[in-house]
Amino acid sequence: MTVTLYNVKSASNVLHKSYDTVQTGITATARGAVDVDRPEILLNYSSMNFNYFYISEFGRFYNVSSRALVPGGHILLSGESDPLESFASSVYNLNNVLCVRNEDVSKWNKEVPDPNMITGAKREYHGYKFGSMQNVHSNSDATYILGVI
Amino acid sequence: MAITTDSYQNIEYSGDTVSQIGLSKTLDNYTWDEIFNFQYCSMSNRLNRIVTLRTAVNMENSLVRSVVPLTINNFTTTSLGYHFADMSADEPGEYIFPDGMYCKILWLQGTRSASINYGIYNSNKNGFKIVTEWDAPNFIYTLPDPQNTVGDCATSWNDNESDVKTTWSTMGSYGSLSYRYNHDGTHTDIAVANDIFPYIMFQYNNHYYLHQLRQSTYEWTGTVDRSDSKNTGGNWLYSIEDDGVYSLAFTGGNVSTQGIYTDSARATASQNPYNYRYDTTTVTDVYANADNDDCMFKLTYGTTSPSRELTITTYFRTKRASLLFWAGCGVKFYADKLYKPIISDGFVTDYTDNMDTESDLDNWSGGTRHDIPDEPPSPPSPTGDNVDDMTVNPLFGLSSDAGFAAYYLITASQLASLHTWLTTTAFPDGYDPYSYIISLVQFPLKLSPTWCLAGTSGSIHIGGEDTGITASVIGTEQTYHGLGTFDVPRLNGNFLDYDPYTQYEVYIPCCGWVTVPDIVAGHQIVIRINYDLTDASIIGNVYVKINGDSLLIASKSGMMGRQTVVTGEAQGVKSAQITSALLSAGTGALNVATGLISGNAVAAVSGGYNIVAGLAQANIAGNSSYTRSIGSTGGRALLCQYDKCYVKITTTRADIPLNYGHTIGYICNKPGKVSDFSGYSVFDNVDTSGISGATERERQLIKRILETGVIINAAPSP
Numbered sequence: 001m002t003v004t005l006y007n008v009k010s011a012s013n014v015l016h017k018s019y020d021t022v023q024t025g026i027t028a029t030a031r032g033a034v035d036v037d038r039p040e041i042l043l044n045y046s047s048m049n050f051n052y053f054y055i056s057e058f059g060r061f062y063n064v065s066s067r068a069l070v071p072g073g074h075i076l077l078s079g080e081s082d083p084l085e086s087f088a089s090s091v092y093n094l095n096n097v098l099c100v101r102n103e104d105v106s107k108w109n110k111e112v113p114d115p116n117m118i119t120g121a122k123r124e125y126h127g128y129k130f131g132s133m134q135n136v137h138s139n140s141d142a143t144y145i146l147g148v149i
Numbered sequence: 150m151a152i153t154t155d156s157y158q159n160i161e162y163s164g165d166t167v168s169q170i171g172l173s174k175t176l177d178n179y180t181w182d183e184i185f186n187f188q189y190c191s192m193s194n195r196l197n198r199i200v201t202l203r204t205a206v207n208m209e210n211s212l213v214r215s216v217v218p219l220t221i222n223n224f225t226t227t228s229l230g231y232h233f234a235d236m237s238a239d240e241p242g243e244y245i246f247p248d249g250m251y252c253k254i255l256w257l258q259g260t261r262s263a264s265i266n267y268g269i270y271n272s273n274k275n276g277f278k279i280v281t282e283w284d285a286p287n288f289i290y291t292l293p294d295p296q297n298t299v300g301d302c303a304t305s306w307n308d309n310e311s312d313v314k315t316t317w318s319t320m321g322s323y324g325s326l327s328y329r330y331n332h333d334g335t336h337t338d339i340a341v342a343n344d345i346f347p348y349i350m351f352q353y354n355n356h357y358y359l360h361q362l363r364q365s366t367y368e369w370t371g372t373v374d375r376s377d378s379k380n381t382g383g384n385w386l387y388s389i390e391d392d393g394v395y396s397l398a399f400t401g402g403n404v405s406t407q408g409i410y411t412d413s414a415r416a417t418a419s420q421n422p423y424n425y426r427y428d429t430t431t432v433t434d435v436y437a438n439a440d441n442d443d444c445m446f447k448l449t450y451g452t453t454s455p456s457r458e459l460t461i462t463t464y465f466r467t468k469r470a471s472l473l474f475w476a477g478c479g480v481k482f483y484a485d486k487l488y489k490p491i492i493s494d495g496f497v498t499d500y501t502d503n504m505d506t507e508s509d510l511d512n513w514s515g516g517t518r519h520d521i522p523d524e525p526p527s528p529p530s531p532t533g534d535n536v537d538d539m540t541v542n543p544l545f546g547l548s549s550d551a552g553f554a555a556y557y558l559i560t561a562s563q564l565a566s567l568h569t570w571l572t573t574t575a576f577p578d579g580y581d582p583y584s585y586i587i588s589l590v591q592f593p594l595k596l597s598p599t600w601c602l603a604g605t606s607g608s609i610h611i612g613g614e615d616t617g618i619t620a621s622v623i624g625t626e627q628t629y630h631g632l633g634t635f636d637v638p639r640l641n642g643n644f645l646d647y648d649p650y651t652q653y654e655v656y657i658p659c660c661g662w663v664t665v666p667d668i669v670a671g672h673q674i675v676i677r678i679n680y681d682l683t684d685a686s687i688i689g690n691v692y693v694k695i696n697g698d699s700l701l702i703a704s705k706s707g708m709m710g711r712q713t714v715v716t717g718e719a720q721g722v723k724s725a726q727i728t729s730a731l732l733s734a735g736t737g738a739l740n741v742a743t744g745l746i747s748g749n750a751v752a753a754v755s756g757g758y759n760i761v762a763g764l765a766q767a768n769i770a771g772n773s774s775y776t777r778s779i780g781s782t783g784g785r786a787l788l789c790q791y792d793k794c795y796v797k798i799t800t801t802r803a804d805i806p807l808n809y810g811h812t813i814g815y816i817c818n819k820p821g822k823v824s825d826f827s828g829y830s831v832f833d834n835v836d837t838s839g840i841s842g843a844t845e846r847e848r849q850l851i852k853r854i855l856e857t858g859v860i861i862n863a864a865p866s867p
Contacts, residue, residue: 084854
């Protein structure tokens with residue numbers, strides 16, 4: 001198997017992660033049956049300067065779950081597949097999803113109540129004056145309606 | 150757009166739309182009753198113009214003060230060049246004029262080739278009609294004349310540009326000044342001020358912003374809150390957004406700033422409408438600033454060569470994500486476009502870019518320049534947001550139609566005459582005028598005959614007796630009265646403006662407070678009172694205008710006037726009773742005489758008894774009370790309440806963390822592709838079954854991540 005080693009900087013929930021390539025074209029040997037989700041392989045590499053790797057034969061990225069130096073200058077490497085990155089293109093083009101929340105404030109649907117947003121909210125009072133009855137302020141200016149029969 | 154009292158109007162001209170921002174303001178230190186703001190954007194063959202006319206009006210004293218017109222001409226998107234705001238007043242200061250008088254307030258000389266005349270009608274204190282007339286005479290370039298000043302304000306104008314007053318430190322009491330400042334050759338800032346409202350104008354990213362500030366002598370000192378600021382090379386930047394745009398740039402000590410602006414979409418578009426962009430590179434002093442504190446800053450425009458300074462001070466209230474100006478008026482002008490105000494009955498009701506749309510502006514032909522006629526073209530009718538026409542609604546038949554009763558509209562002096570007539574007239578025996586009076590209702594208003602559909606005047610007849618008092622019988626017994634309109638602001642601009650986060654209440658004079666539904670948020674409400682002229686009972690109604698229709702949303706009963714007691718003595722009844730008794734005694738005397746002559750002792754005794762009884766009855770009649778009382782007292786307390794309408798908004802303010810979008814995300818609820826979104830996102834309706842090559846475990850894991858929060862970066866370049 002051919003393995004590429006990386007140092008990933010992004011969090012696990014990032015689509016299209018950012019990473020630096022440490023070493024390409026490293027040969028690895030299977031130790032018995034290799035689980036595509038959680039592979040355990042013997043790496044023909046002796047440095048521990050990576051935290052992420054890619055197995056060409058499986059077409060998948062893996063987070064390093066454990067690694068141990070074994071006699072002969074090899075590393076016994078275990079990994080957990082990262083399907084978000086392995087199938088990043090398919091995920092990125094996934095259609096008919098409903099975006100419930102988003103970081104972009106311009107996409108904020110402000111008319112929908114957001115229970116998280118009112119945490120710590122405070123009450124304010126505003127008053128406005130307008131209009132007028134055109135009241136008269138002198139008794140001599142008042143008018144009357146006199147009803148007679 | 151209706152002109153509302155006690156609220157500033159802000160018109161935003163942007164592309165194809167004209168919208169009202171609706172800036173609220175506080176009049177804590179302001180003594181004038183009403184603020185009218187009239188703004189006009191127009192374009193002649195050569196010029197684009199924005200005109201702002203602000204008028205402070207004391208309605209009660211019919212006093213107009215500080216009419217502040219401002220013209221800005223020759224707008225281009227590249228340079229303002231010589232096109233500065235120029236204000237010239239032939240008659241600056243206060244204007245006191247009687248009812249109905251038409252006043253030529255100001256003659257403006259615009260820059261280069263434009264002018265404007267304003268006419269303001271004072272219509273029986275019921276409203277002001279603002280009329281503009283455009284002209285393009287040969288323009289005289291003017292500047293404040295340093296030879297004629299009061300304090301620091303020019304009182305005349307000089308067309309010699311080099312002969313300008315060089316230093317302006319404070320605004321004077323009256324007069325006005327204008328100033329042109331082109332500080333770096335790339336853009337021009339304009340500052341105009343008079344005793345109340347200074348203006349500043351900015352250019353920023355090819356957008357021009359006119360901001361009207363409010364001068365004050367109030368100074369606030371305090372500690373600058375820098376808890377959310379950072380020091381960048383000696384300048385303290387106060388961040389209002391996490392997008393790298395800063396609102397205030399402080400320098401230490403008694404701080405000053407090199408720039409005040411915000412370009413944040415959130416701040417300008419969604420967070421609140423009160424933000425304005427600033428781009429001032431030579432400015433300013435900020436005396437103090439702290440979160441949510443009232444502050445003042447002073448803008449000093451000027452260069453050292455030549456020395457020209459203009460100092461403007463204003464209030465503002467700082468918030469983490471906003472600058473809330475207490476006074477302001479903003480005009481944004483994004484592109485050359487002509488907007489025509491639709492003027493109806495003296496008020497701008499809307500704007501349109503269709504020049505064929507009818508407007509009273511088209512009908513104005515009152516002259517040019519100084520030739521505005523002394524009299525208005527036609528008597529203005531009572532108009533205005535707070536003086537809506539009294540409208541009658543004679544839906545039902547009148548009592549008088551059936552012959553039962555007649556209702557007269559009378560004044561206080563006529564009422565006094567009626568009292569005199571009741572108490573001094575020698576009525577025929579047996580006539581009781583009080584029995585013909587069924588009600589007397591006093592209104593704290595000047596009910597005009599027109600409002601009451603009063604007919605031809607005639608003498609008041611009470612029970613067939615002519616009082617000799619001339620009055621009119623009203624033609625309707627119910628009518629309604631518009632008290633005013635108000636554009637209810639959306640204080641948050643989001644869901645917090647609605648129930649249960651915000652409650653809206655309206656005070657209706659003579660009725661009291663009434664809760665209205667949150668449908669009023671962002672809409673105009675209209676207050677109308679329906680009332681019964683015969684007993685002064687009223688119903689106050691609150692309508693909301695939505696898509697041109699008025700929808701009744703709340704009602705409350707009350708009393709607009711009061712029943713008045715009519716008292717007096719029925720002299721005619723009294724005299725009739727006495728006369729009747731005396732007649733009885735006279736009949737007895739006749740019987741005595743007849744009995745004695747005929748020898749009929751019984752008849753004589755009987756007659757004697759009738760004499761005694763009749764005289765006794767006459768004595769009783771003379772000492773009896775014939776006082777009459779009609780109506781009742783009480784029910785006046787409501788009349789002592791406020792005579793204006795009020796809106797009270799109890800709202801909820803959310804203190805939104807700056808990183809809210811990144812950590813929790815703003816509610817979005819938009820369908821689409823994952824690639825349509827970026828940054829932190831939470832999805833629903835995720836179907837991963839179509840992801841080829843993934844195991845079921847991997848599909849479930851992808852689904853879970855998308856539903857619990859994923860950070861989406863753009864796809865890397867191939």
